[in-house]
Amino acid sequence: MNPVAQQKPAASQVVAGEHRKRIALFGSTGSIGTQALDVIAANPDKFVVTILTAHSNHELLIDQAKKFRPQAVVIVEDAKYNATRQALSGMGIQVMGGQQSLEDAAALDCYDMMLAAIVGFAGLRPTLKAIEHGRSIALANKETLVVAGDIVMQRAVEKRTPVIPVDSEHSAIFQCLVGETRNRIEKIILTASGGPFLGKKPNYLVNVKREHALQHPNWSMGAKISIDSATLMNKGLEMIEARWLFNLKPEQIQVVVHPQSIIHSMVQFEDGSVKAQMGLPDMKLPIQYAMAFPQRIPNVFPRFDFAKSTQLSFEPPDIKTFRNLGLSMEALYKGGNLPAVLNAANEISVYGFLRNRIGFLDMTEVIERTMQKIPFIAKPSLEEYFESDAEARNFAASLLNL
Ligand code: NDP
Ligand code: MG
Numbered sequence: 510m511n512p513v514a515q516q517k518p519a520a521s522q523v524v525a526g527e528h529r530k531r532i533a534l535f536g537s538t539g540s541i542g543t544q545a546l547d548v549i550a551a552n553p554d555k556f557v558v559t560i561l562t563a564h565s566n567h568e569l570l571i572d573q574a575k576k577f578r579p580q581a582v583v584i585v586e587d588a589k590y591n592a593t594r595q596a597l598s599g600m601g602i603q604v605m606g607g608q609q610s611l612e613d614a615a616a617l618d619c620y621d622m623m624l625a626a627i628v629g630f631a632g633l634r635p636t637l638k639a640i641e642h643g644r645s646i647a648l649a650n651k652e653t654l655v656v657a658g659d660i661v662m663q664r665a666v667e668k669r670t671p672v673i674p675v676d677s678e679h680s681a682i683f684q685c686l687v688g689e690t691r692n693r694i695e696k697i698i699l700t701a702s703g704g705p706f707l708g709k710k711p712n713y714l715v716n717v718k719r720e721h722a723l724q725h726p727n728w729s730m731g732a733k734i735s736i737d738s739a740t741l742m743n744k745g746l747e748m749i750e751a752r753w754l755f756n757l758k759p760e761q762i763q764v765v766v767h768p769q770s771i772i773h774s775m776v777q778f779e780d781g782s783v784k785a786q787m788g789l790p791d792m793k794l795p796i797q798y799a800m801a802f803p804q805r806i807p808n809v810f811p812r813f814d815f816a817k818s819t820q821l822s823f824e825p826p827d828i829k830t831f832r833n834l835g836l837s838m839e840a841l842y843k844g845g846n847l848p849a850v851l852n853a854a855n856e857i858s859v860y861g862f863l864r865n866r867i868g869f870l871d872m873t874e875v876i877e878r879t880m881q882k883i884p885f886i887a888k889p890s891l892e893e894y895f896e897s898d899a900e901a902r903n904f905a906a907s908l909l910n911l
Contacts, residue, residue, distance in 0.1 A: 529553075531619060532800065533560035533644070535611065535635055536626035538569045540731040541649045541675065541792060545624050546573060548797045551808065556800060559619045562611060562627070562635075565589060571596045578602070580619045583610045611635040616642055622800065624675070625650040628733050629856050630898055633657060637891075640664050640672075647799035649675035651750040652856075656849040657894045658753030672754065673799040678747055679754055680795035681773035681786035686755075687803075689778070697757065698775040698783070699747055700767040701826060702727050704738040707768060710830055717869040719862065727770040727790045736859045740872060741826060745837020746855075749848050752841060759841045764834070766824045771813060789813045832873045836880065846886040846897040853901035854879035861909040879905045 532549060536542045537558075549556040559580045563570040567589035574582050574597055581603040584593045590606030597604055605614055611631075615623065615638035623639040624647045625632050632650035639646060640661065648654070653661055665672045674680050678699050686694075705724050706714060722739040723732060730738070737743035748762045770790040777783045788794060791810055798805070813819075828835040833855070840847040858872035867875065879901050886893050 529555055529557045531559045531621045532556050533620035533623045534558050534626065535562045535623055536628065537561040537573055538563040538566040539626055539628060541626035541796065544793050545626065545796050548793055548800065552806060555806065560614050562614060567593045574602055581605060581614055581617060583614045585611065612638045615639045621645060622647055625653065628731055630656060630852065637661065640668055640670050643668050643670055645670060646672045647675050648672050651676055651746050652852055654750045654753045655746050655852045656898060657891060658749065660891050662753050673802050674754055675795050675799045676747060676750065677792060677795045678774040679751060680798055682755060682776055684786045685776040685784040693779050694761065695777045695779050696761045696763055697751060697755065698763050698765055698777065699744060699751060700772050700774050701741065701744040701764055702770045703766040703768050704741065706739055711870060714869050719865060722869060732863055733859050736862060740833045741831035742833040742837060742855055745834045748837060749841050764826050766826050769819060769821055771821055787813060833876065836876055846889045846894060847880060849894050849897045850880055850883045850901040851876060853898045854905040857902055857905035857909065861911065866909055875905050875908050878908060
């Protein structure tokens with residue numbers, strides 16, 4: 510069955526006006542998190558935020574909590590716990606601290622939908638916990654599906670929990686599939702902007718510095734995904750994300766570079782018809798769509814103007830130069846624990862690059878060597894995914910002398 514058919518709104522998500530959807534915003538201080546709060550603030554009759562979480566930015570978390578008055582907040586970094594608790598004392602907000610509290614918060618009863626906007630592997634456990642408790646998921650954290658997509662989606666099906674994508678490409682595909690529940694997908698076409706180094710070759714990339722790599726032409730995003738976009742790793746992670754979200758075979762997923770980022774992705778059906786979802790690049794739209802699904806809610810975001818004769822162009826990705834995309838495809842096709850290994854090595858590489866410990870092209874070397882080193886497991890259990898992640902992280906860190 511076409512997976513969108515499974516994405517029924519949960520019983521608690523009744524039509525707007527009858528009651529507000531309670532949102533648990535995991536990763537509220539990030540790029541997605543702050544934009545989600547803008548959407549919530551603009552729609553006070555439809556949404557109320559009941560949980561906010563941050564890793565270390567307690568100052569922003571405190572400001573957000575004072576404004577939105579959630580029932581609970583989580584500050585992961587222990588050293589920031591006391592300051593957060595004191596700042597919010599007397600406000601009736603439960604303040605939780607430490608890594609484990611993310612899962613504890615995900616087990617609370619006070620929300621209908623988790624917006625999973627933590628970056629990286631750290632988002633996996635709380636999202637699994639939310640699924641275990643039958644909560645709907647609006648998923649920005651693609652690493653969750655890259656690491657353990659088969660298990661996450663299986664558990665979501667068992668719990669009849671919708672997993673609605675926030676990633677713009679996947680939101681586009683999801684939107685194209687509405688009304689097509691009985692029709693098979695021939696393939697999906699994921700669009701890629703190409704990032705800040707589109708058209709560049711290795712002799713240029715070897716000297717690229719952090720500040721330059723963080724400048725994305727079309728999107729303003731967190732640091733990790735900005736680097737992933739510059740290396741095209743982001744598109745590789747998105748291929749794996751799409752594989753699980755839409756239950757596809759690897760060969761049904763194509764990437765095309767579309768520098769204007771107006772077509773957010775496309776679906777080709779068995780009759781050859783192609784549906785695209787389009788609009789100006791603005792993450793608030795897919796965030797709002799995921800939170801409000803199946804409704805569309807009006808907004809005042811700028812509109813794309815076709816009359817302004819903007820050119821829409823397409824080209825194949827250069828996987829010889831941007832080898833991270835090729836490595837991701839290898840992980841996608843081989844499956845097993847290889848995507849988890851790829852993801853862990855990438856997280857360490859990006860960390861090293863952002864701290865000027867390694868160069869731009871070295872990131873690929875670290876990932877490739879880690880993929881060669883960690884033993885392959887064809888059908889990992891959840892524990893084996895966690896172990897593969899830890900082993901890959903340790904090995905990649907040893908290559909960087911971290
Ligand atoms: P940011 O780096 O801007 O924000 C990350 C959020 O996660 C922050 O709230 C941060 O807290 C928190 N966080 C970081 N590390 C941990 C940890 N170890 N444990 C718990 N919380 C942690 O990321 P983005 O908002 O850009 O991205 C979030 C996710 O959404 C990523 O998976 C990304 O791939 C995906 N995504 C993002 C898009 C975008 O436009 N930004 C587009 C599509 C997908 P603190 O601020 O305290 O550090
Ligand atoms: Mg994307």
